[in-house]
Every structure is written in structure tokens, then in C-alpha cells.
Amino acid sequence: MTEWTILWEARETFINGLIGTLVLFVLSTLCAFVLGCLAVYRLEAGDRFSWVIRTLINLMRTLPFLILAYLLYYGLPQLGVRMDAWTAGFISLIIYHAAYFAEILRGSRLVMPAGLVEAALAHGFTPGRLFWRIILPQLVIKTRPLLGNQLIIALKDTAFLTIITVQELTAAANSAQSTYFIPTQAFVLVIILYWLISICLELALKWAGRFGAKRGFDYV
């Protein structure tokens, strides 16, 4: 019983950790999604720069997330680029998951019926309007379960950042357990907190599912 009271004593650590995780997750996935969309837009041109983007996406996907975070935080200072743990954490989350978002959308773009694009061109859409108004909304609706999945992976990846000393939820649990020697309770608590965030994501996904179903989009 006393161990659980200790948790209550350490509540500030956990609340700060939770806020840290939420901020990391929300901001980085938003930026990653936008960056992923921009990458897919740039791929439409099909020129040399598109090829470069394609290669970067593939490279990023072969890299374990933790290695990327390590590289940015511990590797770059050797090259004279130094950033604090939060910045390194944000940047690694953003570019890593942007690559995955881009790959998900790109896959769906490949199988999109050409007629829908031609109809827009025939009505006078410029490539930019065509992408943002006609192509991208369909890709997003179509791939919503995969995008949702990626969000959950991104949430879990935020926990890795404890290793580069970002003060998020896992770091909070770690610090509480080593200060008060209550590993089980501390980690059970953060598991519950991660789980609650995941439930919110699942609810959002359910809503997205209905949104797509109403428009006749199957699940992928």
C-alpha cells in the first residue's frame, strides 16, 4: 500500500512526463504527417529530385528508430552540430515517421485509378490543386488504418527518447523507480497511461473508419 502512496508523492514527475510525451507525440506526428504529404507531393513530379526523396524514404525505413535518435544526439556533435535532447528527439521522430507516412501514402497513390486524376486535369486543375484537393484527401481516407497504426508506433517510439535523456513519461517512471525503489508500481502506472493514450487513438481511428465508410472507402 505504501508503494502506491509513494507514487502519489511522485505525481509531479509523472504528470510532467505525461505532458512531455503528449507534446512530443502530438507535435512530432503532426509535423511528420505534413512532411510526409509534402514528400509525396514532390514525388508526383517524377524527376531526379523525386528519386532523391524516394531514396531518403527507403533509407529512413531501414534504420532502427533508436539508432537515428542516437545519431542525432550523440553523433552530430562530433560534426560540430550540437542540439539539446528535446530538439534531437523531435527531429528524429519527425523525419523517421514522415518517411513512413510518405511510404504509406505513396503505396496508395500507385494504385489510385488514373481516371480520377484525369478528370481533374480535364477540368483545369493545376498539379498543386490536383494533389491537395483531389489526390491527397483520397489517399488519406483510403490509408486511414495504416496511418492510425503508424501513430501508435510513433507513440511508442517516444519512449525510446528516454535513452537520450528526454524527460518524457518513460523517463519519469525510470526516475521515480530509482528514487523510491518501486519499479513495478512505477511501470504499471506508465503502462496504464500509454494505454489510455492508445485508447484515445483507437477512438479517433474508429471515427475515421466511419468517416471513410460513409464515403464508400473500404479498409485499404
Add this chain to the structure above:
Amino acid sequence: MSDSNAALAVSIKRMSKSFGDIEVLRDIDLEVKKGEVVSVLGSSGSGKSTMLRCINWLEVPDRGSIHIAGERIGVNEAAGRKMNNKELATLRAKTGMVFQGFNLWPHLTVIQNVMEAPIYVKGMAKDQARAIAEQLLEKVGMSERKDAYPFTLSGGQKQRVAIARALAMSPEVILFDEPTSALDPERVGEVLQVMKNLSSEGYTMIVVTHEMEFARAVSDQVVFLEKGLIIEKSAPDKFFSNPETERVRKFLELSN
């Protein structure tokens, strides 16, 4: 841009197009006056779709010229270069296109499909676009389903919405590529009726079709394509009752 050109909705001169080694269109000449309906007939693979798609530059012809309401498409003659995407889009906005497979945008409702291009291509205010869309949906008999999503519609309904979508841009010419070929037989009539109404309202249309009765009743010119060549081009009465070539005679026999 000559004066004689200005009276023409579409003018095609010596247009040719190959895919690889295969010449799909050869020296196509066609003039379509404002308000005219031209039917394009021919067997499958004769180049009908390609001809239509060259008119709005969905396919790029290898040779020849195409003018839409007096303006050359694909080439910026003043600057002596190919048109850029923006110039191309501006000119494409003056042609409407109705596809065999409808190609309605599935993420948008019926009325949103019709409003989309006026708003995001022409920069029209939403209210005005909505008013126009409502009027056009009325015209094609789809007002009641204006808030439905395309996947809930029958083929005939989808095609009527696609026609309204094309009309919303007030095009100089509407290109129809076999608009009734993907429809259940009992749905063909409703789409043809809408098209007949358009022709009597003075819309300029180029229609690739296999509907002989429609072509005979509505067209001002009938064009017959064979292996990429226009082998016959005449008024519908002459075309259907007294064709010049043996090939067309046979085609008409087979399609009866």
C-alpha cells in the same frame, strides 16, 4: 488567331499520334462549329478515345495543331514554347470531359463534385458555385441526391452528375468518351436524354458513342474512324442512309 477560327469551338489540323511504333491517329482534320454536335464512330481500337484525349492534351499529339475557341492548346505561340502547366490548365478549363467510367471524386458529395472545379480552378465564390451547381443538378435531374456520396449512386446517376460537373465550368466544348457504354441497358436512356437536351440548348459536344440512333438524331456531323484515319465525315442523314465507303456500310449493318 484568325477570325474564322473564332467561330469554331474546336479546330484540329493534321493531327497525328503514335504510341511507340504504332500510329494510332493519322492526319486528323476536324472542325466543330459552336453549338454543333459531332458523333465519332468506329470500332474498338480505332483511335476514338485517343483523338478525344488529344483535344484537351491528356495525350500529347506528335504533330498537327488543335485550337479551342481560337486558342492553340499545348503550345504558347506568342512565347514560342510549350505551354506550362498553368497555361494548359487554363485552356483545359474551357473543355469539359465526360468519361466512360464516370470518374466522380469519391471523397466529395454530388454537389461538392460539381462545385469543386468552379471554386478551385476558376476561383469562384462558394455561394455562387453552389447556386450554379444546384441549377445544373436540377437540369440533369439529380437535385434530390445532391448530398449523397458517389458510391451510393447508380451508373446512370453518376454519369448525369459527371455531366453537371463538366457543365459547371461553362466549357466551350464537352468531350464525351462512350458515356453510356458502362451503363446497364435500362440506364442508357436517361443519360442520352440529358445529352439530347444539352444539344438543343446549343452546347457544343464531341461524342464518341455506339448509340446509332442518338448519333443520327442529334449530330450535325458524323465522323468515322478506322485505324486512326477519318475515312468518312458527313451529315448524319447521308452517313446512315448512303455511306460513301464499304467499310461504313458494313459497320452499320453489323451494329443493327
